[in-house]
Amino acid sequence: MRLLIASKNRGKVVEIRALLGLALQKVVEVVTLTELPPVEQPREDGKTFAENARIKALHYAKAHRILCIADDSGLAVEPLGGLPGVRSARFAGEGVSDAANNAHLLHELAPFPRPWKAAFVCVAAAALPQRVVAEATGKVEGEILPEGRGRDGFGYDPLFFVPSLVKTMAELSTEEKNRLSHRGQALRALIAEMKAAGLLLS
Numbered sequence: 735m736r737l738l739i740a741s742k743n744r745g746k747v748v749e750i751r752a753l754l755g756l757a758l759q760k761v762v763e764v765v766t767l768t769e770l771p772p773v774e775q776p777r778e779d780g781k782t783f784a785e786n787a788r789i790k791a792l793h794y795a796k797a798h799r800i801l802c803i804a805d806d807s808g809l810a811v812e813p814l815g816g817l818p819g820v821r822s823a824r825f826a827g828e829g830v831s832d833a834a835n836n837a838h839l840l841h842e843l844a845p846f847p848r849p850w851k852a853a854f855v856c857v858a859a860a861a862l863p864q865r866v867v868a869e870a871t872g873k874v875e876g877e878i879l880p881e882g883r884g885r886d887g888f889g890y891d892p893l894f895f896v897p898s899l900v901k902t903m904a905e906l907s908t909e910e911k912n913r914l915s916h917r918g919q920a921l922r923a924l925i926a927e928m929k930a931a932g933l934l935l936s
Contacts, residue, residue: 736763737934738770740794740804749918750803753925758934773797778820783807783857784869786820791861799863801933803924807856807917809890811839811878813846822889832889836882839890843878850878852894854903858920860928868927872919876903887911 739746747764754762776793780786783806790804808822818825818839826838843850853875860868874896882892884904891903896914903911912918928934 735761735934736765736800738794738798738800738802739764739766740790740802742766742768750921750925753922754934758929762934767794770798778806780806780820783820783855784859784871787857787859787869788861788866791859792866795861796863801860801862801867803858803860803921805856805858805917805920807854807920809839809894810853810855811843812851814842817842836890836893839878839893840880848877848880852876852878854890854894854916856916856920858917858924860924860933867933868924868931870920870923870927872916872921872923874914874916874919 737750739750744766747766751759751764754764773794776789778786778789780789786806787804790806791802794804795802806820808819810816810819818835823835824830826834853873856872858870858872859866876894876896878890878893879895879902882904883902884892884906886906886908887904894903895901896903896906899906899910899914906914925934
């Protein structure tokens with residue numbers, strides 16, 4: 735059987751193949767959007783990460799008549815009522831830089847007392863052409879610092895402090911970040927749910 739990852743990122747394929755385990759790797763072929771004929775992109779106009787993940791998974795499952803996994807993720811900041819949320823990539827406007835989004839976040843947080851509690855959230859969904867069949871959430875709790883630290887990572891990583899590791903996301907090694915990853919958590923839980931439901935059998 736084939737399993738579509740609604741992404742053009744080959745790194746996600748490697749990650750998901752590893753999560754499937756050796757037995758399922760023999761019967762499940764994991765493919766990305768780059769390996770299938772191009773189709774129109776869905777309108778990700780959901781108000782939550784879960785809605786957007788479902789929209790993407792169902793859209794590509796219908797378009798390609800195949801079991802599909804999609805995810806949506808971003809930053810939710812407690813004092814801002816969960817913002818930037820689904821607008822994380824464009825918090826300061828369409829097509830802006832990470833630095834602009836970070837500056838806008840700090841500007842919005844300035845009136846609030848610290849600590850500025852926050853979480854990186856990822857929701858992953860799996861769909862068949864007829865319906866969404868599984869869903870899982872991953873979350874990393876932390877807080878926003880008043881200035882960035884670290885050189886690695888991207889997006890809000892330099893501002894996102896993980897108290898248990900006493901580092902920002904931008905100060906973590908790739909291995910540390912992968913262990914902690916909200917996307918990794920969501921995908922691990924989703925694959926487990928799909929296996930339990932018998933969706934990944936040949």
